Amino acid sequence: MRFLFAFLLLLPATLSAQSAATLVADDISIVGSSQLVATGNIEVFYDGTRLSAAQIVFDQTTDRLIITGPIFIQTSDGTILSADQATLDPKLESGILRGARLVLDQQLQLAATQIDRAEGRYSQLYKVAVTSCQVCGTRAPLWQIRAETVVHDQEAQQLYFTNTQLLIRGVPVFWLPKMRLPDPTKDRATGLLIPRLRTTDQLGTGIKIPYFVTLGESRDLRLTPYLAAKTSTLEARYRQAFLTGDITIDAAISDDVLNPDLRSYVFASGAFELDGNYTLNFNAEAVSDNAYLLDYGYSEKDRLESGASLVRVRNFDLTRSDITYYQTLRADEANASLPPIVGNISYKRRLPQFAGGALTLETSADTAYRSSSVNGIAGRDVSRFGLQANWQRDWISTSGIVMQAEAGLRSDYYNILDDSNYASNGIRNLPHFGLTLRYPLAVTTSSGTQHLIEPAVALAWSDSFGADVPNEDSTRTELDQANLLAVSRFAGDDAIETGARMALGVRWTRLGAGGSNSTLTFGRVYRDSADSAFNASSGLDGTRSDWLLAGQFSTATGIRFDGRTLFDDNAELTRASSRLSWDNDWVGLDAAYIWQAADSTESRPEEVSEFTVDTTLALSPNWTVNLGTRYDLASGQPARAEAGAQYRNECVTVALSAARRYTSSTTVDPSTSYGVSVSLNGFSTGRSGAAPKADCSQ
Numbered sequence: 001m002r003f004l005f006a007f008l009l010l011l012p013a014t015l016s017a018q019s020a021a022t023l024v025a026d027d028i029s030i031v032g033s034s035q036l037v038a039t040g041n042i043e044v045f046y047d048g049t050r051l052s053a054a055q056i057v058f059d060q061t062t063d064r065l066i067i068t069g070p071i072f073i074q075t076s077d078g079t080i081l082s083a084d085q086a087t088l089d090p091k092l093e094s095g096i097l098r099g100a101r102l103v104l105d106q107q108l109q110l111a112a113t114q115i116d117r118a119e120g121r122y123s124q125l126y127k128v129a130v131t132s133c134q135v136c137g138t139r140a141p142l143w144q145i146r147a148e149t150v151v152h153d154q155e156a157q158q159l160y161f162t163n164t165q166l167l168i169r170g171v172p173v174f175w176l177p178k179m180r181l182p183d184p185t186k187d188r189a190t191g192l193l194i195p196r197l198r199t200t201d202q203l204g205t206g207i208k209i210p211y212f213v214t215l216g217e218s219r220d221l222r223l224t225p226y227l228a229a230k231t232s233t234l235e236a237r238y239r240q241a242f243l244t245g246d247i248t249i250d251a252a253i254s255d256d257v258l259n260p261d262l263r264s265y266v267f268a269s270g271a272f273e274l275d276g277n278y279t280l281n282f283n284a285e286a287v288s289d290n291a292y293l294l295d296y297g298y299s300e301k302d303r304l305e306s307g308a309s310l311v312r313v314r315n316f317d318l319t320r321s322d323i324t325y326y327q328t329l330r331a332d333e334a335n336a337s338l339p340p341i342v343g344n345i346s347y348k349r350r351l352p353q354f355a356g357g358a359l360t361l362e363t364s365a366d367t368a369y370r371s372s373s374v375n376g377i378a379g380r381d382v383s384r385f386g387l388q389a390n391w392q393r394d395w396i397s398t399s400g401i402v403m404q405a406e407a408g409l410r411s412d413y414y415n416i417l418d419d420s421n422y423a424s425n426g427i428r429n430l431p432h433f434g435l436t437l438r439y440p441l442a443v444t445t446s447s448g449t450q451h452l453i454e455p456a457v458a459l460a461w462s463d464s465f466g467a468d469v470p471n472e473d474s475t476r477t478e479l480d481q482a483n484l485l486a487v488s489r490f491a492g493d494d495a496i497e498t499g500a501r502m503a504l505g506v507r508w509t510r511l512g513a514g515g516s517n518s519t520l521t522f523g524r525v526y527r528d529s530a531d532s533a534f535n536a537s538s539g540l541d542g543t544r545s546d547w548l549l550a551g552q553f554s555t556a557t558g559i560r561f562d563g564r565t566l567f568d569d570n571a572e573l574t575r576a577s578s579r580l581s582w583d584n585d586w587v588g589l590d591a592a593y594i595w596q597a598a599d600s601t602e603s604r605p606e607e608v609s610e611f612t613v614d615t616t617l618a619l620s621p622n623w624t625v626n627l628g629t630r631y632d633l634a635s636g637q638p639a640r641a642e643a644g645a646q647y648r649n650e651c652v653t654v655a656l657s658a659a660r661r662y663t664s665s666t667t668v669d670p671s672t673s674y675g676v677s678v679s680l681n682g683f684s685t686g687r688s689g690a691a692p693k694a695d696c697s698q
Contacts, residue, residue: 204229426467574639
């Protein structure tokens with residue numbers, strides 16, 4: 001028969017310690033006037049801690065539990081202690097365990113001849129062997145740390161080692177007099193992170209040794225010395241969280257043989273929630289020279305953007321302002337003529353009930369500034385202030401036709417400097433009208449699959465009255481499924497379609513009962529006269545646009561496809577692009593293809609034909625490989641190629657990588673790099689977490 005009771009309450013002399021613990025056992029007896037003996041299937045519970053043992057003797061005179069094993073203790077945070085014998089206080093917080101083993105986070109094992117427990121916080125282990133590897137018989141684990149003593153601070157989640165050796169398959173590799181490591185349950189701790197070997201054609205073989213510094217609960221700093229044959233570099237990352245936002249700063253400074261001057265870069269970004277429902281976002285990017293980011297693999301950016309934006313979104317209005325500074329890293333561009341400084345500010349208000357529809361009012365201003373004083377495009381500065389009103393109404397006829405009508409007027413004032421092709425000041429007025437008709441046809445099959453076919457026609461007219469102005473913000477417009485039925489297909493404010501036009505299209509949507517979905521869009525645009533603002537590769541030049549064919553497809557198994565193509569009446573392609581992705585537990589695939597016809601107005605003298613593939617494959621529970629390439633089919637040569645492999649089990653992670661960049665210019669040379677890193681799992685800096693365990697039968 002089993003008994004359940006607060007065993008300390010049985011002894012009147014121990015009332016001061018009542019409720020310290022609860023004991024369950026098969027047999028309990030009282031010996032003399034000072035001892036309670038429990039045997040058989042013993043379990044003790046106290047404040048989330050559970051203990052099981054073969055026998056427990058409570059000695060009232062010493063206020064101690066004398067425990068005979070096998071002993072198993074599990075604390076409230078998941079820490080596991082096992083031992084052959086133990087002497088503990090009734091709260092299971094202080095005492096001595098002999099022939100003991102400590103398991104942290106169910107992965108890091110610490111075996112010791114003795115463990116001293118103190119204050120429910122500290123555990124001091126003697127003659128310790130530490131590993132997270134599966135121990136198979138008498139065979140030495142892949143790695144282990146042997147130490148004279150180890151102190152585990154449960155509250156600080158730290159391990160302190162004394163007289164420490166690292167052994168690989170039982171062979172000593174190095175020795176340290178003292179060492180501190182975080183236990184697996186700690187998220188952030190000051191100390192060394194995983195070192196990484198890196199070899200490149202330009203910089204030689206080197207090593208990166210990151211060191212992480214916690215600066216309180218809301219800040220941290222990572223410093224990474226990078227020492228190689230041809231460079232001495234210090235990398236840094238600083239992060240800080242605030243009550244309303246956060247900031248991140250990445251930077252590096254290098255002294256290498258590639259450039260006689262010190263080289264550096266800094267990328268900073270942040271986001272904050274402000275009073276009045278405003279959101280502030282900002283970023284700053286700077287680099288010492290055009291090749292630095294590519295030489296060190298920090299980024300593939302060829303234009304830097306620094307700026308800030310302030311946005312407020314409410315139910316019926318939108319306020320936005322932003323300013324951006326651009327810095328080009330391209331060999332064929334100059335900062336002075338980008339333009340480098342672009343600013344915008346706008347306020348939009350929507351009145352949902354106005355004359356049977358919705359009225360949207362907007363005021364906006366923007367500027368594009370070039371520091372060049374050359375007359376013409378290379379030096380032109382443009383500022384615009386505009387007012388706009390747009391009315392829109394939707395309704396459904398008795399025959400099922402979905403109709404949308406809109407009308408609007410926009411008036412802009414322009415100030416143009418350093419370009420004699422345009423007047424320095426002028427006002428332009430832009431009225432427009434539009435009507436869109438859709439006739440949706442829906443059917444659901446017996447299997448539950450839904451089909452929706454929507455033939456549509458969009459009629460529009462707009463014109464421009466007043467000043468002739470340059471196009472600064474709509475130079476890369478093209479036809480796609482999102483703007484097929486739009487009143488204007490220009491992305492910005494400077495350019496607008498004029499004259500009468502009509503768009504015809506049809507869209508088919510399928511919602512499969514098994515989770516597979518697909519859409520297909522087909523159509524083109526007709527206009528009464530050609531618009532010279534559209535270039536040849538936009539698919540919108542001439543009185544008839546190219547044919548648009550676009551589709552999307554997705555399945556419940558994680559496969560997604562998105563494709564779009566523009567072709568003329570002779571079935572010759574103007575543009576084509578597609579993207580395929582597949583994501584599940586064992587494969588991650590992202591592939592894309594793009595084709596563009598040559599177009600001198602977009603600084604593209606030759607056609608573009610290029611595909612990219614990036615994939616990750618889980619070959620087994622332990623092995624993962626990743627492959628990636630970007631290949632230029634037009635020139636018949638790759639732009640980049642990379643491969644990597646990772647092996648991981650319960651005690652070690654080994655990562656290998658190789659990459660080749662074929663890009664070359666007057667400032668950048670092709671390069672090849674290799675990387676390797678090895679981490680010991682079981683510590684928070686060693687990527688703690690569940691991993692496949694080794695099989696002792698092999």
